[in-house]
Amino acid sequence: xxxxxxxxxxxxxxxxxxxxxxxxxxxxxxxxxxxxxxxxxxxxxxxxxxxxxxxxxxxxxxxxxxxxxxxxxxxxxxxxxxxxxxxxxxxxxxxxxxxxxxxxxxxxxxxxxxxxxxxxxxxxxxxxxxxxxxxxxxxxxxxxxxxxxxxxxxxxxxxxxxxxxxxxxxxxxxxxxxxxxxxxxxxxxxxxxxxxxxxxxxxxxxxxxxxxxxxxxxxxxxxxxxxxxxxxxxxxxxxxxxxxxxxxxxxxxxxxxxxxxxxxxxxxxxxxxxxxxxxxxxxxxxxxxxx
DNA sequence: CTCATTTGACCCAG
DNA sequence: CTGGGTCAAATGAG
Numbered sequence: 001x002x003x004x005x006x007x008x009x010x011x012x013x014x015x016x017x018x019x020x021x022x023x024x025x026x027x028x029x030x031x032x033x034x035x036x037x038x039x040x041x042x043x044x045x046x047x048x049x050x051x052x053x054x055x056x057x058x059x060x061x062x063x064x065x066x067x068x069x070x071x072x073x074x075x076x077x078x079x080x081x082x083x084x085x086x087x088x089x090x091x092x093x094x095x096x097x098x099x100x101x102x103x104x105x106x107x108x109x110x111x112x113x114x115x116x117x118x119x120x121x122x123x124x125x126x127x128x129x130x131x132x133x134x135x136x137x138x139x140x141x142x143x144x145x146x147x148x149x150x151x152x153x154x155x156x157x158x159x160x161x162x163x164x165x166x167x168x169x170x171x172x173x174x175x176x177x178x179x180x181x182x183x184x185x186x187x188x189x190x191x192x193x194x195x196x197x198x199x200x201x202x203x204x205x206x207x208x209x210x211x212x213x214x215x216x217x218x219x220x221x222x223x224x225x226x227x228x229x230x231x232x233x234x235x236x237x238x239x240x241x242x243x244x245x246x247x248x249x250x251x252x253x254x255x256x257x258x259x260x261x262x263x264x265x266x267x268x269x270x271x272x273x274x275x276x277x278x279x280x281x282x283x284x285x286x287x288x289x290x291x
Numbered sequence: 292c293t294c295a296t297t298t299g300a301c302c303c304a305g
Numbered sequence: 306c307t308g309g310g311t312c313a314a315a316t317g318a319g
Binding site: 143144146148149155157159171173 | 307308309310311312313
Binding site: 141142143144145161 | 295296297298
């Protein structure tokens with residue numbers, strides 16, 4: 001029985017009822033993830049432009065509602081996709097991100113060498129294909145970059161900025177897809193961002209991962225390309241964890257500012273985002289189905 | 292001076 | 306032995 005295209009993704013009483021096969025789940029999840037990514041990009045462009053507009057709050061809420069809807073659908077799909085592990089959809093590169101099954105060794109039971117295991121624990125990982133790998137609402141500090149065999153672009157290694165002071169063990173790697181193998185239909189620059197470990201850092205009682213300095217007026221200590229500014233209690237992020245000069249440089253082209261991550265930044269807009277924008281961009285780590 | 296990034300060296304799992 | 310992940314000294318920005 002052929003589905004009408006316009007109804008293909010419409011939920012009935014439950015998304016699951018309409019999607020009996022795992023392959024359908026996968027397709028829908030992929031499409032919704034793409035949609036979320038696009039909405040986030042769009043919001044990053046639109047909201048700064050509306051900063052002084054009276055409708056900016058309404059627009060912000062509408063963006064949030066759209067993202068909430070798709071998040072809900074994803075959650076529902078993941079929930080009923082019991083036969084196909086949820087992580088598989090996101091950790092699709094099993095060559096490099098293998099699942100370690102139930103016999104994960106607890107940290108406390110591991111032998112404590114001078115250096116920790118060089119091979120990363122891949123059990124708690126999730127990956128995203130995204131054109132904006134750095135807008136995830138968390139603050140990261142780059143600690144390494146490596147040219148990976150067979151890959152055109154280097155892989156960058158990040159750990160949570162607050163890893164030292166709060167013992168947060170969250171790390172992530174970001175690698176740009178080779179344009180030859182990039183399957184994105186619009187040929188936009190895509191990155192694979194792989195997240196390892198939960199964020200255990202916490203700031204001022206909020207779970208956003210955004211730190212708001214108590215002195216409420218000065219620029220945060222982050223510098224270089226990892227800019228987080230605060231002005232009168234308003235948090236704005238310029239660009240998060242962009243370190244390599246070849247990786248991320250802005251340049252003017254007509255009426256828009258490009259950066260080499262592939263993001264297009266409207267000219268004359270300094271990419272200031274309000275706090276609620278950043279919070280909503282943050283990935284929902286807490287509700288993720290960690291394996 | 293402080294702190295983030297860069298990058299070569301090192302470690303170690305496979 | 307190879308290659309991915311991490312360390313840490315050097316460097317540079319603010």
